Amino acid sequence: MKNRFFKAFFLGLAVSSYSINAQTKPLDNRKMEWFKNAKLGIFIHWGIYSVDGISESWSFFNNYINHENYMKQLDGFSASQYKPDEWAKLIKESGAQYAVITTKHHDGISLWNSKAEKAITIPAHSLAKKDVLTPFINSLKKSGLKTGLYFSLPDWSHPYYDINTRTKKRYEIKNDPKRWQQFVHYYQAQLSELSSQYNPDLLWFDGDWEHSSAEWNAPQTLSILKKKNPDIIINSRLNDHGDYDTPEQGIPVVRPQNEYWELCYTMNNSWGYQPYDDHYKTPNMMVRTLTDVISMGGNLLLNIGPKADGTIPEKQIQVLKNLGRWTSKNKEAIYGTSHGIPFENYKGKSSVSETKQSIFLYLEEQKDFVKIYGLASKPDAVKIVGEENSQLNFSFNQNNTMTIDLSDVKFDQDVTTVKMTFKEPPVLLKNSDKDSSALTEILENKSPKMAAYDIAENMHNGNALFYHSGLTDDGQEIKIQHTSKTNPETLQWISKHAEALYDTGKGLPEGHYAGMSALSKDRQTVYLFVEGIPTGPVALKGIKNGIARIRIVGEGSIISHKVYNKLYWSDTPGIVYIDVPKEKLDKNMTVVAILLDKPLELYREKVSAIENNL
Numbered sequence: 001m002k003n004r005f006f007k008a009f010f011l012g013l014a015v016s017s018y019s020i021n022a023q024t025k026p027l028d029n030r031k032m033e034w035f036k037n038a039k040l041g042i043f044i045h046w047g048i049y050s051v052d053g054i055s056e057s058w059s060f061f062n063n064y065i066n067h068e069n070y071m072k073q074l075d076g077f078s079a080s081q082y083k084p085d086e087w088a089k090l091i092k093e094s095g096a097q098y099a100v101i102t103t104k105h106h107d108g109i110s111l112w113n114s115k116a117e118k119a120i121t122i123p124a125h126s127l128a129k130k131d132v133l134t135p136f137i138n139s140l141k142k143s144g145l146k147t148g149l150y151f152s153l154p155d156w157s158h159p160y161y162d163i164n165t166r167t168k169k170r171y172e173i174k175n176d177p178k179r180w181q182q183f184v185h186y187y188q189a190q191l192s193e194l195s196s197q198y199n200p201d202l203l204w205f206d207g208d209w210e211h212s213s214a215e216w217n218a219p220q221t222l223s224i225l226k227k228k229n230p231d232i233i234i235n236s237r238l239n240d241h242g243d244y245d246t247p248e249q250g251i252p253v254v255r256p257q258n259e260y261w262e263l264c265y266t267m268n269n270s271w272g273y274q275p276y277d278d279h280y281k282t283p284n285m286m287v288r289t290l291t292d293v294i295s296m297g298g299n300l301l302l303n304i305g306p307k308a309d310g311t312i313p314e315k316q317i318q319v320l321k322n323l324g325r326w327t328s329k330n331k332e333a334i335y336g337t338s339h340g341i342p343f344e345n346y347k348g349k350s351s352v353s354e355t356k357q358s359i360f361l362y363l364e365e366q367k368d369f370v371k372i373y374g375l376a377s378k379p380d381a382v383k384i385v386g387e388e389n390s391q392l393n394f395s396f397n398q399n400n401t402m403t404i405d406l407s408d409v410k411f412d413q414d415v416t417t418v419k420m421t422f423k424e425p426p427v428l429l430k431n432s433d434k435d436s437s438a439l440t441e442i443l444e445n446k447s448p449k450m451a452a453y454d455i456a457e458n459m460h461n462g463n464a465l466f467y468h469s470g471l472t473d474d475g476q477e478i479k480i481q482h483t484s485k486t487n488p489e490t491l492q493w494i495s496k497h498a499e500a501l502y503d504t505g506k507g508l509p510e511g512h513y514a515g516m517s518a519l520s521k522d523r524q525t526v527y528l529f530v531e532g533i534p535t536g537p538v539a540l541k542g543i544k545n546g547i548a549r550i551r552i553v554g555e556g557s558i559i560s561h562k563v564y565n566k567l568y569w570s571d572t573p574g575i576v577y578i579d580v581p582k583e584k585l586d587k588n589m590t591v592v593a594i595l596l597d598k599p600l601e602l603y604r605e606k607v608s609a610i611e612n613n614l
Helices: 002-006 011-024 033-038 067-076 084-094 133-143 177-198 218-228 283-295 314-329 439-443 448-460 488-496
Strands: 008-010 040-044 098-104 146-152 163-165 202-206 262-265 299-304 349-352 358-363 369-372 381-384 394-396 402-405 416-421 427-429 516-519 525-530 538-540 547-552 561-564 575-578 590-596
Touching: 033 146, 033 299, 040 084, 040 146, 040 314, 084 133, 084 314, 098 133, 098 202, 133 146, 133 177, 146 177, 177 218, 283 299, 283 314, 283 349, 283 358, 299 314, 358 369, 369 448, 439 448, 439 488, 448 488, 448 516, 448 525, 525 538, 575 590
Parallel strands: 040 098, 040 299, 098 146, 146 202, 262 299
Antiparallel strands: 008 427, 349 358, 358 416, 369 402, 381 416, 394 402, 516 525, 525 590, 538 575, 547 590, 561 575
């Protein structure tokens, strides 16, 4: 017992450290508090590319369309149905705490009436003939939302910029340094305009990879911005002069090391409006993405792409409204939380309250119970967030394993949040003894669901529960010893799922699947243990392999899957979403087999900004 407490993870320790640091916290840390607590922001890509519904800027850079024809879209950008107050209202109701809008993308077209030399602007050069940025920023500020401005450092249309397209350069900087300095003056003049006119809370740079910090004159740029607002927050795309990391499209598998980070993410495959891109994540997937990001201590910056007339596509509105439904119900489990408890203590997504006296568990399925391992503190109360009168029963065993009874819970359609409240910040035992019960004890459990869970937990941890037990690889003619107390339903479950239990190894490490799993001996089949009734498709992250087929173990049905946010030029894998038909779910626990094209390869690297868009 002494040793187990020595390896404890004290949530309370985080509180003590935080209190001490708060007294001497430097300005740059204090300014980040609103950002860290925000958890959800909305990204807005709006520009002339929405006229023809083509890729923003990249379409001419990659020579998919020539520059002249790309710029003709200025004549179709009307903003005729643009209602900035309604935009701000929708964003506010989604639960977002800030918004970031593209003031100027790589194509160099400014949404505001820029007076910088040779600037191309929506007010001066488009059909709209009006400043479309100012009214939206005014609406944001009236609504109480924080203001973020996206600004592209490159300007592929400007005559002073050196790069024109992927295959064309205007000049070499070393041969014409004066012209380059004219460009630096131009872009810094635009930033001065944005700072003076809008006093943004956050500046979201993009495109820094095209030049070095010295070439951009980044330190001077930072000085210009801080002169207007010393507390301005800068993202990581000013050649590492920024305050926070911005992984793009791929949800990190491993929690980023930077305390401050933000996942910028599209609803379909596109940033700007593209009418033929119908590869949308569902509203359910987006709520679950938010909880995934929250559980790793980050923010989700979710993108919308309005049409050229200023209307927002209906599918994007549906996602925002459903986010609003969920965030309004779960406020206390979202804003101000920090990353969750270790995966070894809870096989799912979680977060911890600002006071460190509450743990929030995010459930993506309807099920009868949930277990937390190595919990050395007993909670005062356990309830469902958003259901004030819901007091849940719970119990502890001798191994400090807490079981919460969910049999009478009214589950949310997307994610149900369980709140555990403690008098003092709780203690979690690191590498504590799990419920590695003997097989005989598991077989005698009166609940076959509980038995199946305990078996899955043992398999996930690599415990050879069935070694020399009499189990066969096909589940037939098994000779597992049993007693009069053995539950026959549990034996049937074991027989049905034998291939996932016989000679399989330890499951996936933290971050890839919000549940338990096992691997075949040749590491070419991943077995996912699926609890209860999932609210949507089962999600799997960070798998480099190609998938040959996916099936339900024990009954052979081949089931479908879709991959989202996989960019063909990027090494970062997309997310695999597996549709498990409800009629195929096992009442005790379903097991899904994923056959890979070769032995398992996992992606656990840092997810970075995308510096290409072929």
